[in-house]
Amino acid sequence: MQLTIITDLNKCVGCKSCQVSCKEHNTSGAFGPLPDRDPYEDADGMWWNRIVTMESGEYPNTAVLYLPKACMHCYDAPCVPVCPTKASYKREDNGVVLIDYDSCIGCQLCMWACPYGVREFDETEGVVKKCTLCIDRIEDESLAPDDRQPACVQSCPTHARTFGDLDDPTSEVAQLVHSRQGFTLLPELGARPAVHYLPRRPAPGLISEELVDERMQSEGY
């Protein structure tokens, strides 16, 4: 089993709902808190999920893209073997990459090793923290079924995010990746991220160029 989140970039409007719902749950969750330095001055806080905004192309052929970026829960997670205390580990039963704060010595080698820059150092506790896929929600049997999913997936106002088991070919996430050409970030680095993204799929114009040209001959246009 490899749990993951799939984000449909055809539906992400960059609203940062997922960024905040992550913080909201996790700061009081089993792996929290997520501290904020100088919260009412030049604030710099911990976020396990950050939205990247990208602009490409030259006007007027401009593309604007939003991409939520958190731990990729890689199959071959580079952060795990570099950890001198085995604090960073990958769960064998579900593929979630976690950090054991009791073993973490705060050396930050894992942050160096992670190709995606999604690990953050908690200066106040001397440990590295990151996305847990809301493992404390997923495994909390006291929660209602709908709450047993990552907060970012539950909150997403465009339902752009889907949670599930990538290794199960019948799962929604596996089928989305298969049918929608799901891709990973920096695949050439070989970490084999579990987190995938689905590309844009523009709806084409409905009127042929020929018809427009023909109608343009009309008097009065």
Next chain:
Amino acid sequence: MALEEPTKVQDTRRSVHTTCYMCACRCGIEVTVENEKIRFIKGIQDSPVNKGVWCAKGGAGIMTEYSPGRLTTPLMRRPGSERGTGDLVPVDWETALSTVAGWLGDIRHQDPSKLAIFTGRDQMQTFTGYFARQFGTPNWAAHGGFCSVNMAAAGMYSVGGSFWEFGWPDLDQASWFMMFGVAEDHPSNPLKLAISALKDRGGRFIAVNPVKSGYGALADEWVPIRPGTDGAFLMAMMHVLDHEGLVDFDFLRAYTNAAGLIIRNPGAADDGLRAGNDADQWWVARADGSLGPMAESHGEGLLDGEFEWQGRTVEPAYAVFRRRLAEFTPKMAEEITGISRKTIVRLALEMGTVAMQHPIVLPIPWKDGYGRVHPETIGRPVAFHAMRGLAAHSNGFQTIRALFDLMMMLGTIDVPGGFRYKSPYPKPVPPEVKPRPNREDYQPDRAAMAPLLGYPTSPDDLMVDQDVPIRIDEAYSWKYPLAAHGTIQNVIRNAYDQSPYAIDTLMVYMANLAWNSTWNTLDTRSMLTAKNEDGEYRIPHVVVLDAYDSETVAFADVVLPDTTYLERWDAASLMDRPISEVDGPADSIRQPVLEPPPGVRPSADVLIDLANRLNLPGFVEAGVPKYRDYHDFIQFWETAPGSGVGLLAGFRGSAAEKILVGEPNRSQLQAYADHHAFWFHRLDPAQQYYRMTNQAYLQWAQQMKFINRAEPIVLHFYSEVMQTFRLAGQGLWPGKKPTAPALKKRVATYFDPLPTWYPPFEDQLADSEKFPFRIITQRPMTHYHSWGSQNAWLRQLLNENPIFMNPRAAEANGLHDGMWVWIESRLGKMTGVLRYSDAVEPTTVWTWNAVAKQAGSWGLDPKAPEATRAILINHIIPDTLPTEEGMGTLFNNDPITGQASWYDTRVRIYPSERHEVWPTVPPRVPKDPDRARTPWLKYDASVPEGSSRSGRH
């Protein structure tokens, strides 16, 4: 204060359902409290508004609750200190309230107009409006004059509804969607859900916007239009649709007044008015050459031709409009908009083809207003959405009229896949409510006899005495005749000028009038502190009700601290801006999740306290107060004694068995609390479409008192109301008319009964070429509605705002990325940092709105980036236009509704030698300096206050 029976998960944990207030979207939220701290806020799955999702603001409500900017006690200006410095001292509630009640009592006894009470984004306007009306002042409104009254009014005068809380694109069924502007708006989560639904079905999305961002980033096609030119774009598309015959002529003939016969008699008193023998009926011409009432013609009225009626030439409104459209060619629109005529023709062909050749057919029979039974419900799956991109221009009203007429031409009003009303709309065009128009209607010690805002139907409804306005904001005057939401942006300058008269007390609720909810900010601030020769303030008293230490608080003489939205009872009412969905009416409540700090009271409770102290009629009867607090008011107030209609529509009647109409229920709020804090009634499918003419719906709506008569609502393709004003401007109207030539000309020019486009006023000024760029703002999804932007989490997501400019335009002007620049309008100049963006069209520059703050306000440290790096373009938005004799101050407003035209601002941009934010205002001392300097915030609701997590590290 009774709290909802908690859902106990553990002993330390409970969950409460309520309604969010981080913006005006009003999503249903479930707030989990642990150790008396907020553990989690999430969307309510069965909420009709947000269907379980929640946004960045909603989740960050936790930090809004615990903001160091919260006001915690009543304050009064320190005796001898100067207004504006924020030198306020704590006082007890009795001192604060008796002071304010003393001022208000004197005013009411002398002249109630000397109270001006203006509110910001409050969601209890039914209540605040009732307070002002019972006080007897005409001078009340919310912030709609700044916000989007063009959108509201143009919709109400066209279709008896509008976008926003009054209607909505049906993206669950549309296959083609065109959105004008809209960076972020309410309802925000519903729009995200709607776009998601469109995308799921592979629908096509066209974004018409000078900037590509947010929702527009997902568009399949970006139409980078020049600001303020959308009206020309819309007119040209209608030109093409008509030329191609891609028009739902049957819809126009049956459900709009496009076939209505108009008298053509220039220079006469009946020119442009309807022909026919019935005062309340449109007449049409029929194929057999006869003329007769529309209601008896069953949609058979002709759209073309010229006829004679009582010796006068008459013709269908559509024929008049066709001549108008002939002027608006795609070629002309290309020059104005910057959009190629080929694109205009192509998009018109697309929308027309989808609407006319790919209808939705639902197997839902229904009966129309003529008694015709339709075996199926036909939909035109073409939907539109628009807000301030169209509204915040001085040609906004007519531009939005054009959009509604375009939708009528496509037959896409209240049909599957098109624009659909939200209950209680549709209302008659315009809705049948209007303020009393004469000075004697506002007398000492008397309540006003009608609501203070509404919809004039002729010049006789204007609140003027000859040319002189009756309201301090000049709403419903010749300058701004259809100011249906008031004109909050005019208040401070007029009060300072003591024109049309001096006021005594300005009460401000939840509106940041001294900073980002104003324009020409520095002058506006100085007007608040200006004094007469006798040393007294020109605005003698300023009272501010707010939950946070905003910039405006510093200008208060008395501050009455409000609770947060998580600490009070409240109602999101159908009588205000409803949270209804397209398939039925809905409303919701707020209930206290946490106890407020001891020195804080809900503002509605405070206003009721004041009303009781002042013995206001409607609040106090025979010396006995009717309402202890807002909890009482929500449950027991009725629109009229025994009407059975109150703020909340659900769970009415003594046994909570009635909806919409029923006697008050003293357990109503508890019933809402027991039902996830909302009420929703899904209309029968046969009542859900064509509601303006759907008999099953209209009869039900009359029973439910949404409308007075179960008669078809004819949509106003042609606005005869507008023509009555034009006649008044021409001196041809028998009743009220302006006398000053400049006023006459203004009214006659802009009150066109058919949509049109004219250049925004800024473009008409002689020196407009000196300012080649238009500057606009976009609302960030994480911040919009700025009362949340001091929020410790949200402010990390955005806390400074450069000026974005097209790189080619920048290079042509010798500017480069990262450079400090001057941004100069005709009003003044300011600095900013330039950033390249290819996602903005070359004649526009833009930045995020409402990020900047006065140093030390909102509980932030004075070194916060909002004060040191963020910029506020309100400083250079011109508040006035050159005026003419007889007009007095002419605000930079739409000439029809008085909407502030802040998107019209033109600027020039050049390198700045000053590498810092300028202008600035002197810093204030933060409300709680120690908390502003907190080095670390480690929010954790899982542990009780004062302890830390155990078993770790």
